[in-house]
Amino acid sequence: MGFLDNSGDIILDAVLTDAGRRRISMGSGEFSIAKFALGDDEIDYGLYDKNNPNGSAYYDTTILQTPILEAFTNNTSLLKSKLMSINRNNIFNLPVLKLFTTAGKGSAMHSSGLFVLAVDKATVDNLDILSAGILNGYKPNDDVSHIRVDQGIDSVPPSPEDEIPTDLLETQYIVEVDNRFAAIFPPPDASNTTRMSTNTSIPSATPSFVDDDSIASYYFSFQARRASTYVTNVGGTQESSIAGPRGTKLKLRLGSTLDTRTSDYLFTQIGTLSTTAFSNPAGKPLDAGTWRYLDTTVRVTGVNTGYRIDIPVRLIKSV
Secondary structure (H helix, E strand, C coil): CCEECCCCCCCCCCCCCHHHHHHHCCCCCCCCCCCCCCECCCCCHHHCCCCCCCCHHHCCHHHHCCCEECCCCCCCCCCCCECCCCCCCCCCCCCEEEECCCCCCCCCCCCCCCEEEECCHHHHHHHCCCCCCEEECCCHHHCCCCEEEEEECCCCCCCCCCCCCHHHCCCEEEEEEECCCEEEECCCCCCCCCCCCCCCCCCCCCCCEECCCCEEEEEEECCCCCCCCCEEECCCCCCCCCCCCEEEEEEEEEEECHHHHHCCHHHHHHCEECCCCECCCCCCCECCCCEEEEEEEEEEEECCCCCEEEEEEEEEEEC
8 A cells, every 4th residue: 555646647546346356256247336435535624725825726736736545455444534415505514423422321431442342251250240331242132331423513503402404414324343253233222221131032233245354334224204223313402422413323232253252263363462450340350361352443434424433342351
């Protein structure tokens, strides 16, 4: 991977992703590009210089000459900032996605600044009572702990009770998870905010696609006429991480995979043996050297707005 010199002629550098190359290799003759996305990850709009002494034609010269990344085939490593089209020019604020991690609400992060997933029964038992930010990966439906992402305009004014414009409302989300490590489970029932009873019959969500890098993509949508387990309205009077008008919220829980529960292979190959104790104020800690961990991310992308956040997750397992 490198940068392309964009100081002279305009350069178009395009490649197919791994998924695209796999589909075209099938040889059916029906391969066609039906959709594509554009992004501006490399661009710093702070370089726009309206005080350039050479005049308005030079205000964006530095931006236009910014080196850009050469195209590469890994679909999970690009397009963090997708471009979107809105058919009006009176927009002062664009919507964002933000984690809602208020203490005591079931979606708080661990004190280490990430979400922790206890992958097997031994780890859950050793911790005894799980503190905030520790998800029960062995039986994800047993606990109220979950991950929540709020969408909306994070600015005041306007007021949180003002309605978010329809063209800025996020109604669909793509969630990407490493399929070797974790699966997605429904969030807690809103009618029971303390603790759910054990219910292992609640199934995990089904990925829409798993690519060649074992990244599973899940699509979750808001449906006004039918209750959605994962995507619901935030509302202007609810507590939220969004300061201004709110759109929707995405809530989910994570469960560990059979491989991480029954085998230490991934933890020994790409993980780390702990050198410090694991903090669990509500229950029992794990002593240094008695647990392994590996780090990953859960990526959430708004389909309509293209905004994306990466949520850090640490899988832990007792030795």
